[in-house]
Amino acid sequence: MDTIPAMRTRALALATSAVLLLQPVVAVPAAAHSDVLVIGHRGAAGYRPEHTVASYSLAAQMGADYIEPDLVSTKDGVLVARHENELSTSTDVAAHPEFAGRQTTKNIDGWDMTGWFTEDFTLAELKTLRARESQPELRPANTAYDGRYQILTFQEVISLAQRLSRQLGREIGIYPETKHPSYFASIGLPLEPALVRTLNVNGLNRRGAKVFVQSFESDNLKALKKQLRVPLIQLVWDPAQVTPDKLREIATYAYGIGPHVTMVINWTEDGSLGASTGLVRNAHRAGLAVHAYTFAVENQNLPTNYQNRFTAYLKAYYRAGIDGAFADNPDLAVAARR
Ligand code: G3P
Numbered sequence: 001m002d003t004i005p006a007m008r009t010r011a012l013a014l015a016t017s018a019v020l021l022l023q024p025v026v027a028v029p030a031a032a033h034s035d036v037l038v039i040g041h042r043g044a045a046g047y048r049p050e051h052t053v054a055s056y057s058l059a060a061q062m063g064a065d066y067i068e069p070d071l072v073s074t075k076d077g078v079l080v081a082r083h084e085n086e087l088s089t090s091t092d093v094a095a096h097p098e099f100a101g102r103q104t105t106k107n108i109d110g111w112d113m114t115g116w117f118t119e120d121f122t123l124a125e126l127k128t129l130r131a132r133e134s135q136p137e138l139r140p141a142n143t144a145y146d147g148r149y150q151i152l153t154f155q156e157v158i159s160l161a162q163r164l165s166r167q168l169g170r171e172i173g174i175y176p177e178t179k180h181p182s183y184f185a186s187i188g189l190p191l192e193p194a195l196v197r198t199l200n201v202n203g204l205n206r207r208g209a210k211v212f213v214q215s216f217e218s219d220n221l222k223a224l225k226k227q228l229r230v231p232l233i234q235l236v237w238d239p240a241q242v243t244p245d246k247l248r249e250i251a252t253y254a255y256g257i258g259p260h261v262t263m264v265i266n267w268t269e270d271g272s273l274g275a276s277t278g279l280v281r282n283a284h285r286a287g288l289a290v291h292a293y294t295f296a297v298e299n300q301n302l303p304t305n306y307q308n309r310f311t312a313y314l315k316a317y318y319r320a321g322i323d324g325a326f327a328d329n330p331d332l333a334v335a336a337r338r
């Protein structure tokens with residue numbers, strides 16, 4: 001189970017009434033369309049099972065500026081790229097009889113979840129699993145790649161980005177997200193020390209490194225601010241998180257915000273795309289960049305007035321002034337910049 005859909009539903013409901021007012025602090029100029037960063041969301045999750053070597057590689061080949069690993073921990077404290085610490089949605093763990101006894105129910109960030117959890121597996125055990133498409137009803141073509149790919153460590157994602165950079169002749173950035181950081185700290189497997197250590201050993205904890213670090217939580221970002229020299233992105237899902245005061249506070253530790261798309265442009269009650277909420281303007285006035293999530297081509301992910309018009313939808317957001325787009329279809333997000 002995932003907490004994000006519930007967050008999105010709430011954001012959708014609240015975004016329609018979001019009107020933000022903020023006085024200038026240090027304004028960020030609006031990005032030209034050509035400058036909008038394209039972040040390969042979980043790689044190129046629209047085309048390949050998420051967080052696999054195939055997904056990340058395709059994203060880079062399609063022109064993404066960054067690839068985005070969500071990070072959780074193994075039992076032995078290794079960061080691995082998975083959207084959830086529960087494994088049954090995105091791997092074949094349920095088909096492994098040797099792990100049947102590990103199925104359990106836990107409360108993760110307020111949600112009861114039944115399944116298999118990364119923190120109950122060593123890295124060596126996780127490596128025996130294979131990834132599969134996490135949304136097979138939405139993306140049946142991607143199931144052709146089920147069973148082909150291992151779970152990647154964060155280090156392997158960095159090494160892959162470096163290899164792809166050499167192959168493509170341009171630097172592929174990384175955009176890691178800490179998933180459930182308070183939960184992992186509570187079970188003695190904090191994500192942040194391994195994150196900092198891995199960036200350090202790869203020479204990526206420095207100004208100018210092509211790295212963003214993101215989190216839905218703020219306490220860990222504030223702590224990371226003291227240890228990292230790369231920009232931080234505060235993910236937000238609720239308009240109440242981006243009041244003028246909150247934006248000013250976020251600007252004390254973060255480079256930018258990562259809002260749900262409905263917080264940037266209203267999705268009206270009938271499901272159509274409405275008017276700008278003013279969030280981009282107000283975030284820029286607070287000195288914050290805006291990297292919105294998540295753009296995906298399927299009509300289920302589009303407003304009613306943009307069905308089958310994904311490029312026009314992307315361009316509406318580019319015109320609204322976003323600085324970055326988390327995209328499941330990075331090829332289309334890159335093309336829409338032109
Ligand atoms: O990190 C930005 C976006 O990816 C947040 O949503 O749930 O896909 O990690 P999620």
Ligand code: CA
Nearest residue numbers: 068069070177
């Ligand atoms: Ca993410």
